Amino acid sequence: MTHEFEHIINFYSNSVEKKLSCVLATIVELKGSSYRKPGVRMLFREDGLQLGAISGGCVEKDVWNYSKDIFKTGKSKTISYDGRYRLGCEGIIYILIEPLNIEESDIDQIKRFLFKRKDFKIDSYYVLSDDLRIQPQGSVIHFDNKTVYFNKNIINLDSNSLLLKFSNTLRPKIKLVIIGTEHDASHLCACGKILGWEIIVVGSPNSSKTIENFPDADDFKLINSENFKELEIDKLTSVVLMSHNYAYDLKNFMELSKYELFYLGILGNKKRKNRLIEDSINFNIELKEKFLNSVHSPAGIDINAITPQEIATSIVSQILYESRKNKKNVK
Structure with a gap:
């Protein structure tokens, strides 16, 4: 509220x-x-x-x-x-x-x-x-x-x-950070906006996209993972990796492991999540249990979603559930 x-x-x-x-x-x-x-x-x-x-x-x-x-x-x-x-x-x-x-x-x-x-x-x-x-x-x-x-x-x-x-x-509004600038990200933006969340879209510095491509976003940043401090990630921040680029997702995944966020969704199947974890360990990245517990792959609750709109709906539903799980009066 x-x-x-x-x-x-x-x-x-x-x-x-x-x-x-x-x-x-x-x-x-x-x-x-x-x-x-x-x-x-x-x-x-x-x-x-x-x-x-x-x-x-x-x-x-x-x-x-x-x-x-x-x-x-x-x-x-x-x-x-x-x-x-x-x-x-x-x-x-x-x-x-x-x-x-x-x-x-x-x-x-x-x-x-x-x-x-x-x-x-x-x-x-x-x-x-x-x-x-x-x-x-x-x-x-x-x-x-x-x-x-x-x-x-x-x-x-x-x-x-x-x-x-x-x-x-x-409590503060949920912050949703969407890392990826493909067309499906715009649908996730729209779903989060309806719920009153703060929406930030993040893309690679060499992306040709602009905030005009994401009218429901509150902010749009073309930054590398080294600059994630600009996102001001806090305990009510959720992040979804949906760039459709494994190497880019891996860099972002490793950087996000340093932050305390309550939800990290990964677009793709469980094999992608396991590969991200294995490759992060190979790069000597420490993955704490609390961080791993925040990771959800595939992102979203299972509603047999097919369209980008349905997938976005399943993702925001999961984020909302995780934000209120075992808590009272979370808005």
């Missing part, structure tokens, strides 16, 4: 420039099951524009109607929807609706922080009551030892013992 929050901040920043007010809706509690879970957010602007979704389309219209009152009163409200009777789901969702009023300087700090690829936390304070006298309700974001309130009415949130708190820790 980090990419959704990033979109909300950018949309809100644009709205501030246009002097248009916004209201933020957050699912803060769920009893039973629902299409979307606590922590999901949606923005409503006074001119009717909306960003995001907090359901499959069942509740947004009603939340917009509640938002109209929030625009007028400036007071937050928590509403509930019983999906067992109204939405077709098997649960009750509680939605905090609050005016969004972040200082421009704080907006800029949040934007800059999101580029740092660090965890951050959002606390939402609410009550399961329709009594508007129970104030304040609202959300606070914590990052880099800094606290930013989503609206001016909630500075003393912790002092109100009647309030409940939903805490949501968000």
Whole structure:
């Protein structure tokens, strides 16, 4: 959900420039099951524009109607929807609706922080009551030892013992590094972009391709493996080798063994993976167990994929699974 929050901040920043007010809706509690879970957010602007979704389309219209009152009163409200009777789901969702009023300087700090690829936390304070006298309700974001309130009415949130708190820790977006510039790489770019990932395409310095060949990429680099530091690989970085050139893949494989990444996919069969490992050892490259455990070949889950689009779908599915395996609240 980090990419959704990033979109909300950018949309809100644009709205501030246009002097248009916004209201933020957050699912803060769920009893039973629902299409979307606590922590999901949606923005409503006074001119009717909306960003995001907090359901499959069942509740947004009603939340917009509640938002109209929030625009007028400036007071937050928590509403509930019983999906067992109204939405077709098997649960009750509680939605905090609050005016969004972040200082421009704080907006800029949040934007800059999101580029740092660090965890951050959002606390939402609410009550399961329709009594508007129970104030304040609202959300606070914590990052880099800094606290930013989503609206001016909630500075003393912790002092109100009647309030409940939903805490949501968000991790950086998954970074997908695609090493290879053939046509199938563009399909993998597109799949990753839909999921809100940060996409970097890497090619050989003598490649004739440009970023125009990969419109869904956030960055495009023609570099040798010796310059992989430019990729800023971290623990939430996934890499896919798909150059269709064994010698090029081998150089990159050996260099990547120095980094701590959670996923390395190799396009091709298991023989290609075994050959890469054997040749790396012959070059006296130390391959640690943790690195080898991150290697997946052939890349992607087995869905009998045939087309480049299907193969790309299987790869991003495997990356997503590996990023969330044995973890909670990974976004």
